[in-house]
């Protein structure tokens with residue numbers, strides 16, 4: 001069974017970085033004061049010269065497909081509501097309706113964020129847009145070579161499981177709609 005990776009290391013130098021870079025509770029703080037979970041992925045930041053967490057922003061087309069899917073399912077439930085069977089299905093459907101409505105609202109917030117945003121995806125550590133995604137295959141017991149070599153070194157990056165990276169600090173961070181870090185002070189006030 002595949003497990004999430006614990007670390008990425010270089011096979012030519014001593015460089016290694018734990019998967020903890022992707023951890024933490026990261027959110028966008030919207031102008032309305034609402035928070036939106038910040039999706040992230042692994043990347044290489046040319047400014048930090050490090051493996052970092054970078055923003056993972058869905059495309060408008062992808063968001064629209066999910067929004068349409070949610071809308072169609074909500075409409076189907078709504079049609080069912082007018083049918084005789086609905087009373088019997090009510091308790092079961094209520095959870096599904098709430099989930100779908102929450103999902104739809106989240107997707108619409110993401111679409112609105114994308115439309116008002118002008119920046120490219122950023123490094124979540126330093127805010128630079130000089131950051132490239134690193135795709136990560138599923139890692140099992142054996143290390144897996146990544147399709148990315150260590151910039152400036154030329155060695156190959158590998159992802160591996162290594163439990164010594166556990167017990168790292170769990171961070172809570174906030175970003176504006178342009179993906180710029182705004183700290184946690186504003187959070188506490190919100």
Ligand SMILES: [Zn+2]
Pocket residue numbers: 010011012013014015150153154155
């Ligand atoms: Zn290296």
Ligand SMILES: [Zn+2]
Pocket residue numbers: 045046047048049052123124125126127128
């Ligand atoms: Zn950076």
